[in-house]
Amino acid sequence: MDGVEQVEVVVAHRERATLRVGDVFLKIDADQTRADVEVEAMAAAPVPTPEVLWRRPPVLALAALRGTALGRLGEPSPASPAAWAAAGAAARTLHDAPLPPWPRRSPDEVAADLDAECAWLVTNGVLPAQVVTRNRRVAEAALRPWTPVFAHGDLQVTHVFVDGDEVTGVLDWSEAGRGDALFDLATLTLGHPERLGDVVAGYGADVDLDVIRAWWSLRSLRAIRWLTEHGFDPRPEIAVLEGCDDTWS
Incomplete structure (x- = not known):
C-alpha cells in the first residue's frame, strides 16, 4: 500500500x-497521572519540548523533534562537545525555573529502595557482592539533603535531541518534579563520563563531581531489576557498575 506510513514501535513494556507514525509519536500510558505530569511539565519547562498535537487518554500524540538524540547508553556519542555543553546549559535553564508542584522521593526513601535493590542483585547472583558493595559505598554521597529544583527526572541522552550544536527539544517528562539537580546531570552523563566536563561547562555552575559519580552508581543499582523485568538489556548499567572505582568517591 503505497503512501501508507509504517508504524514503528519505539519502546513497549507493561x-x-x-x-x-511518520512525524507523530503516540504515547500510550496505563497511568494517566504520569501523562498529566508530562503534559503540564512540557508546558511549564523553559526549554524546547515536543508539540502536543492532541490527547485522548490513554493516548498522547506528540510532534517529532528536529535533529537526533544526543547519544545512546552503551554506545559512543556522535554529538560534538558543544552539543553536550548546550545540553548542560538547557539543564541549568530548567533547574533555575520555578519549582513544579510534584514532589519527588526523599533521600531516606531513595536509600531504602537502594538497599532493597542491592540485596536483590546479590541474592539473585546478578553481580558479585563486592561490586554491589563498592557501588553502594560510592552511592552514599548522593544520599544527602539537596535543595530541590525543577528536575526532569529521567534526563537520559536519548531524551535530549540536538541539531548540530543546538538543543532542539527534550522528551519524556513523566518523571518531572522537585528533585536533585545533580541527579539530572548524572542521568545525562551516565555511561558517558568523558562528556561530563562538557556538560558541566555548559551548566555554568560549580557542581560536586563526587555526587554525580555517586548518582551513576545509585541509578544503575536501582535500574537493573526494572530493566530485566520489563524486557530491556541491563548490560550498559552493569558496565557502569563494573567500571566503578573507589577513586570516584
Whole structure:
C-alpha cells in the first residue's frame, strides 16, 4: 500500500508504549497521572519540548523533534562537545525555573529502595557482592539533603535531541518534579563520563563531581531489576557498575 506510513514501535513494556507514525509519536500510558505530569511539565519547562498535537487518554500524540538524540547508553556519542555543553546549559535553564508542584522521593526513601535493590542483585547472583558493595559505598554521597529544583527526572541522552550544536527539544517528562539537580546531570552523563566536563561547562555552575559519580552508581543499582523485568538489556548499567572505582568517591 503505497503512501501508507509504517508504524514503528519505539519502546513497549507493561506500563507504557511509544509508537511512531511518520512525524507523530503516540504515547500510550496505563497511568494517566504520569501523562498529566508530562503534559503540564512540557508546558511549564523553559526549554524546547515536543508539540502536543492532541490527547485522548490513554493516548498522547506528540510532534517529532528536529535533529537526533544526543547519544545512546552503551554506545559512543556522535554529538560534538558543544552539543553536550548546550545540553548542560538547557539543564541549568530548567533547574533555575520555578519549582513544579510534584514532589519527588526523599533521600531516606531513595536509600531504602537502594538497599532493597542491592540485596536483590546479590541474592539473585546478578553481580558479585563486592561490586554491589563498592557501588553502594560510592552511592552514599548522593544520599544527602539537596535543595530541590525543577528536575526532569529521567534526563537520559536519548531524551535530549540536538541539531548540530543546538538543543532542539527534550522528551519524556513523566518523571518531572522537585528533585536533585545533580541527579539530572548524572542521568545525562551516565555511561558517558568523558562528556561530563562538557556538560558541566555548559551548566555554568560549580557542581560536586563526587555526587554525580555517586548518582551513576545509585541509578544503575536501582535500574537493573526494572530493566530485566520489563524486557530491556541491563548490560550498559552493569558496565557502569563494573567500571566503578573507589577513586570516584
